[in-house]
Amino acid sequence: MQERxxxxxxxxxxxxxxxxxxxxLEAAAKQAEDEAKNKRLEALRLKRVAFEERLQSLxxxxxxxxxxxxxxxxxAWGELQSALDNAFAKFQ
Incomplete structure (x- = not known):
């Protein structure tokens, strides 16, 4: 139980x-008003929500x-971390 x-x-x-x-990233996207960046952020948000749901289930x-x-x-963590890394790479 402690491990869990x-x-x-x-x-x-x-x-x-x-x-x-x-x-x-959201703050940077708002400043840039970049539609492509906003789409990447939305995908990242969806992965974050999916991760949170799995964590809650756990x-x-x-x-x-x-x-x-x-x-x-x-x-799900691997997917979320990868999406975050990709978003940061695209935002620079």
Whole structure:
């Protein structure tokens, strides 16, 4: 149970960091008023929401389903991090 709580805390912290980075990108996109950047941001927001939903499912899961949900969360995390890295690359 401790491992599960520690993992959830770690992922929530990482998500909070991603949210802060997305907010920086949003501010930059508003200044640039760039439609392509805004579309990238919207895709990034959707991935963030999907990740948050998976994290919530993990937090509400039973012990048996936890490992399976954790694997799905890891996959969603990779997609979210990749999308964030790509967005930062395009914004520079």
């Amino acid at each position: 709580l520690a993992y959830q805390s770690k992922m929530r912290s990482q998500l909070d960091n991603i949210i802060a980075q997305i907010e920086k 937090q509400n899961s039973s012990g048996e389903a936890w490992e399976e949900l954790r694997l799905g969360l890891e996959s």
